[in-house]
Amino acid sequence: KNEVEQSPQNLTAQEGEFITINCSYSVGISALHWLQQHPGGGIVSLFMLSSGKKKHGRLIATINIQEKHSSLHITASHPRDSAVYICAVRSDRGSTLGRLYFGRGTQLTVWP
């Protein structure tokens, strides 16, 4: 079983729709990352959070430490948001301190 589970695996939306991607994890963490990977492969870090909620433009990330769950929301989605979104958690365990565990990613396609 993967330490980080994401859903859905694939997501198609119409421009303007509200998008939610979910992430659940099973290890102790010091932080959770949401990453964006474009078709060329490069990865951009969108958020790093350890509690509560963060907002950047049309993107919102929330985390519930007790439930070991995080969500990434995109408001007013746009075709340029089309990418793979990856949830990654940073381990807080001694032998794996600092290591990132990755979800399999969510392929988002937004149609105009």
Add this chain to the structure above:
Amino acid sequence: GAVVSQHPSRVICKSGTSVKIECRSLDFQATTMFWYRQFPKQSLMLMATSNEGSKATYEQGVEKDKFLINHASLTLSTLTVTSAHPEDSSFYICSAGRQVSNQPQHFGDGTRLSIL
């Protein structure tokens, strides 16, 4: 913001060739660099963790003699795929950061390696 530069972005070479990939942190000192491999439609798989000035720590199943990692300075780590074979064809990506810091890791743009 912090930038990590990874070169080359794409390599196509013959079987048996050794390929070196560089990962540079451009505006901060990276005490730790991570090397990942990604197969199509799969998640990133950690290959090794590289700490400046010490030997890299390899994940289980990753051959250290096959994938040589050098982290000679706080701004540069290299991954050399020795005697590459077609099964080594993959997307390799590095990230730089501080292992115990609360700062995010910063990723390179990746290297697509194709072995003919």
